[in-house]
Amino acid sequence: MFHDGYELPEFAAFDLLTQPGGYETLQNYYRSYIILARANEVGFILESPTWRASRKWGDKLGYSSGDLREINRKSIALLQDLRDIWESGKTDVVISGCIGPRGDGYNVSEKMTAEDARKYHLEQIETLSETQADLVSAFTINYTEEAVGISQAAEAAGIPAVISFTVGTDGRLPSGQPLGEAVTTVDQATGNGPAYYMINCAHPSHFKGALNNEEPWLKRIRGIRANASAKSHAELDAAVDLDEGDPTDLGARYAELKNQWRHFNIFGGCCGTDHRHVEEICKAVMSTN
Numbered sequence: 001m002f003h004d005g006y007e008l009p010e011f012a013a014f015d016l017l018t019q020p021g022g023y024e025t026l027q028n029y030y031r032s033y034i035i036l037a038r039a040n041e042v043g044f045i046l047e048s049p050t051w052r053a054s055r056k057w058g059d060k061l062g063y064s065s066g067d068l069r070e071i072n073r074k075s076i077a078l079l080q081d082l083r084d085i086w087e088s089g090k091t092d093v094v095i096s097g098c099i100g101p102r103g104d105g106y107n108v109s110e111k112m113t114a115e116d117a118r119k120y121h122l123e124q125i126e127t128l129s130e131t132q133a134d135l136v137s138a139f140t141i142n143y144t145e146e147a148v149g150i151s152q153a154a155e156a157a158g159i160p161a162v163i164s165f166t167v168g169t170d171g172r173l174p175s176g177q178p179l180g181e182a183v184t185t186v187d188q189a190t191g192n193g194p195a196y197y198m199i200n201c202a203h204p205s206h207f208k209g210a211l212n213n214e215e216p217w218l219k220r221i222r223g224i225r226a227n228a229s230a231k232s233h234a235e236l237d238a239a240v241d242l243d244e245g246d247p248t249d250l251g252a253r254y255a256e257l258k259n260q261w262r263h264f265n266i267f268g269g270c271c272g273t274d275h276r277h278v279e280e281i282c283k284a285v286m287s288t289n
Contacts, residue, residue, distance in 0.1 A: 013049035097128030105140030117149020151193035164198035171210030198223035223266030251280030
């Protein structure tokens with residue numbers, strides 16, 4: 001979206017669905033990645049552009065609750081159209097309803113109790129559960145109470161949930177909690193509610209050290225969506241230019257992770273990545289098989 005010159009208010013990709021040509025723009029965006037998956041005969045997760053399509057962000061952008069329900073439904077319908085066209089016997093396609101934090105993804109702000117988080121996220125999760133979404137995935141979650149509430153809301157709505165934690169350059173959540181402790185805390189509070197966990201929004205050099213153990217919680221991590229840049233969150237927030245990093249180096253770092261932790265099986269990109277990075281990641285990870 002950055003390369004194509006699109007302005008996304010509050011980083012809300014769903015806003016494109018209300019703009020002329022926006023639906024087609026998103027289709028083209030997804031298509032470039034699903035073609036890559038088909039060419040390599042791997043499975044693919046279509047993640048909806050609804051990371052900001054919850055009540056707080058909708059209010060900031062002038063969307064009513066009814067508008068947001070329609071946006072969430074339309075987002076999944078877009079992905080269903082793509083799955084109908086592109087799924088094949090060698091490329092299974094899963095549809096995920098993407099949800100994001102009520103606050104900032106890099107910093108712990110407006111911290112909620114688990115119950116408050118359950119109530120807040122239930123509205124969007126219930127809407128997504130009534131669509132063709134196979135699961136919901138919560139990205140850039142940076143403290144455990146919100147993760148617990150999301151998991152509980154998904155259980156109430158009858159849809160599997162994935163929790164993806166933001167980590168900093170020290171491999172800890174922005175709340176300061178170690179990654180393993182966060183995973184264990186959420187599992188204990190929800191009876192192992194999340195289907196699995198992921199790590200997002202950090203460079204592999206930031207969190208690899210946090211994974212150097214054989215503790216049981218590590219088996220609950222299944223996916224990685226890393227940043228292209230090795231800069232800290234503070235540096236990225238202050239940056240005026242996009243740091244695209246090195247796609248080939250990023251792919252090699254993913255291969256190292258896959259070689260060390262063979263149960264990791266979901267790989268994608270986060271901030272600063274585009275189709276070049278994902279292609280390098282795919283090639284590198286496939287080479288480890």
